[in-house]
Amino acid sequence: MALLEVNDLTVKFYTQEGVVTAVDDLSYRIERGEKFGVVGESGAGKSVTALSLMRLIESPGRIESGEILFKGEDLLQMSEEEIRDVRGNEIAMIFQDAQTALNPVYTVGEQIAEAVRHHLDYGEEEARERTIQLLDTVGIPEAESRFSDYPHEFSGGMQQRAVIAMALSCDPDLLLCDEPTTALDVTIEAQILEELEGLADEFDTAIQLITHDLGVVAEVCDRVMVMYAGKPVEKAPVEDLYYDPKHPYTVGLMSSIPRVGNKRERLQTIPGTMPDLVELPPGCSFHPRCPYAEDACTKREPPLLDPETGTKVTGTDTERAAACLEYTGELQEGLDYSVEVRSESAKAEAGAGAGATAPNSERDRK
Amino acid sequence: MRRIYESGALRRDDDEPFSPREQEESVTPQAMRSIDSTSLSRLVVPNWIRHRAISIDVSTPRSTYPADAAIPFQVTMRNAMPFPITITTESPIVWSWEVDGITEASHVPLHDPPDERRGFRFDRGERKQFRKRWQQRFRVTDDEWESAEPGTHTIGAGLNVENAAEKGLYDETTVTIEPDAE
Numbered sequence: 027m028a029l030l031e032v033n034d035l036t037v038k039f040y041t042q043e044g045v046v047t048a049v050d051d052l053s054y055r056i057e058r059g060e061k062f063g064v065v066g067e068s069g070a071g072k073s074v075t076a077l078s079l080m081r082l083i084e085s086p087g088r089i090e091s092g093e094i095l096f097k098g099e100d101l102l103q104m105s106e107e108e109i110r111d112v113r114g115n116e117i118a119m120i121f122q123d124a125q126t127a128l129n130p131v132y133t134v135g136e137q138i139a140e141a142v143r144h145h146l147d148y149g150e151e152e153a154r155e156r157t158i159q160l161l162d163t164v165g166i167p168e169a170e171s172r173f174s175d176y177p178h179e180f181s182g183g184m185q186q187r188a189v190i191a192m193a194l195s196c197d198p199d200l201l202l203c204d205e206p207t208t209a210l211d212v213t214i215e216a217q218i219l220e221e222l223e224g225l226a227d228e229f230d231t232a233i234q235l236i237t238h239d240l241g242v243v244a245e246v247c248d249r250v251m252v253m254y255a256g257k258p259v260e261k262a263p264v265e266d267l268y269y270d271p272k273h274p275y276t277v278g279l280m281s282s283i284p285r286v287g288n289k290r291e292r293l294q295t296i297p298g299t300m301p302d303l304v305e306l307p308p309g310c311s312f313h314p315r316c317p318y319a320e321d322a323c324t325k326r327e328p329p330l331l332d333p334e335t336g337t338k339v340t341g342t343d344t345e346r347a348a349a350c351l352e353y354t355g356e357l358q359e360g361l362d363y364s365v366e367v368r369s370e371s372a373k374a375e376a377g378a379g380a381g382a383t384a385p386n387s388e389r390d391r392k
Numbered sequence: 393m394r395r396i397y398e399s400g401a402l403r404r405d406d407d408e409p410f411s412p413r414e415q416e417e418s419v420t421p422q423a424m425r426s427i428d429s430t431s432l433s434r435l436v437v438p439n440w441i442r443h444r445a446i447s448i449d450v451s452t453p454r455s456t457y458p459a460d461a462a463i464p465f466q467v468t469m470r471n472a473m474p475f476p477i478t479i480t481t482e483s484p485i486v487w488s489w490e491v492d493g494i495t496e497a498s499h500v501p502l503h504d505p506p507d508e509r510r511g512f513r514f515d516r517g518e519r520k521q522f523r524k525r526w527q528q529r530f531r532v533t534d535d536e537w538e539s540a541e542p543g544t545h546t547i548g549a550g551l552n553v554e555n556a557a558e559k560g561l562y563d564e565t566t567v568t569i570e571p572d573a574e
């Protein structure tokens with residue numbers, strides 16, 4: 027049995043502008059101890075997906091349909107009490123902004139110790155010791171004396187480490203990390219990711235790592251799901267995704283991976299922006315931005331397909347899938363890009379060789 | 393874009409780890425205010441005044457469009473009263489648009505909202521403006537769209553109340569799609 031199996035999850039927000047379909051019929055699976063990446067630009071539905079797993083979405087948001095099986099049990103059917111028990115004990119979450127989780131009026135140590143007491147039924151002294159140990163594990167120097175510091179006395183990176191310590195305090199089976207390093211600078215980011223990865227291995231915790239940065243996924247994850255406009259557009263083991271991306275959006279994301287060590291200088295970004303999820307374009311949601319879009323793309327929405335056979339994939343069992351009409355044979359011109367691996371050792375440097383072979387992105391666009 | 397972490401659509405709890413902290417500013421007073429005046433308007437304002445208070449207008453910048461061009465349209469709702477008005481709608485979908493009578497230009501239902509009424513609130517004198525686009529497509533199945541035929545089409549929008557048109561809570565306009573000049 028998979029640790030987590032999400033089947034046909036749909037989440038909508040009822041707003042006065044219209045219905046926002048933030049997550050649309052999403053399915054995926056995470057195995058025990060696995061590191062699973064969810065990647066996509068801002069607004070793709072990544073946070074709403076994670077928060078739905080924690081059952082933290084409230085009105086006007088609504089989980090409309092689907093199941094979230096955790097160790098075989100549907101989180102969506104659980105009572106409020108049961109879900110509280112899962113939250114923190116078995117599934118923990120790290121937010122982009124450490125301040126979402128840390129309370130400014132309590133010391134960092136107290137907050138973690140509180141979580142430890144709560145989840146492990148420890149006494150005060152035991153909890154304190156365990157907390158100091160955890161702070162040390164996540165790389166906070168002089169853990170003992172920093173126990174009684176307030177969150178504002180910690181740097182951003184240290185705050186995030188403290189949040190990781192809190193998340194690990196109850197030894198969860200699944201850790202949801204929502205852009206845990208986006209707010210940090212590159213060197214700290216690398217350290218934290220490494221820490222996270224090591225700890226997940228040590229504690230045998232599965233990770234769902236959410237990021238807008240494919241470079242981050244490359245560092246940490248085993249398998250990846252690429253999301254666009256609330257839907258999965260590609261699923262693949264991380265190596266396959268890098269060396270042989272099947273969806274034009276993935277290719278676009280790859281060419282916008284920052285050069286190693288430089289967050290600012292993006293190679294190239296995908297023209298245009300994510301559509302408003304109140305009003306998706308007809309056909310393939312990506313067509314207004316896709317350099318390969320044809321007339322068919324404005325009239326047919328591609329399902330997730332096995333790129334080799336072109337058969338529709340459903341459920342969570344497939345290793346490799348992409349949602350593009352290329353694989354139904356409905357494109358006349360076809361996709362035309364190549365991936366150029368600039369350095370054997372650094373996956374993150376793979377970029378789309380857009381120059382020579384990709385068509386002019388202005389051509390088909392209105 | 394609305395952001396989930398900054399919105400009220402997120403459970404917050406200061407005492408529970410792993411749920412976001414409660415927000416310090418503004419959120420609560422805002423919500424309180426709307427609850428108060430919502431119930432106030434329900435209590436004292438008769439239905440017929442509420443319906444008459446709100447007007448709706450649908451317009452497009454031009455009356456003809458070439459084939460395949462997106463047709464932008466604007467839906468404007470206005471509360472003429474110097475006090476807030478809340479219209480009770482049939483579901484959480486408080487209003488919708490349609491083309492030739494087909495909701496959101498889709499032959500297949502796109503939403504299955506919960507069977508709950510919703511109060512659609514207008515501040516005093518408030519004007520709400522929504523910009524939409526019709527891509528000259530009709531959705532014919534879950535994953536297929538067809539181009540609209542050249543000729544005249546009606547774009548309408550109305551609040552989600554019974555007999556919206558009779559209550560003046562629906563409006564429409566027409567546009568002409570020119571045949572392809574080939």
Ligand SMILES: Nc1ncnc2c1ncn2[C@@H]1O[C@H](COP(=O)(O)OP(=O)(O)O)[C@@H](O)[C@H]1O
Binds near residue numbers: 041067069087393400
């Ligand atoms: N409170 C809200 N009300 C309406 N729409 C929302 C709300 N919160 C998020 N959304 C919408 O849900 C979509 C997905 O958001 P999110 O999951 O935060 O994206 P991501 O994490 O990938 O950047 C976005 O289009 C966003 O506008």
Ligand code: SF4
Binds near residue numbers: 311
């Ligand atoms: S279906 Fe068309 S628009 Fe969508 S990704 Fe494929 S080529 Fe691009």
Ligand SMILES: [Mg+2]
Binds near residue numbers: 069072073074204
């Ligand atoms: Mg997010």
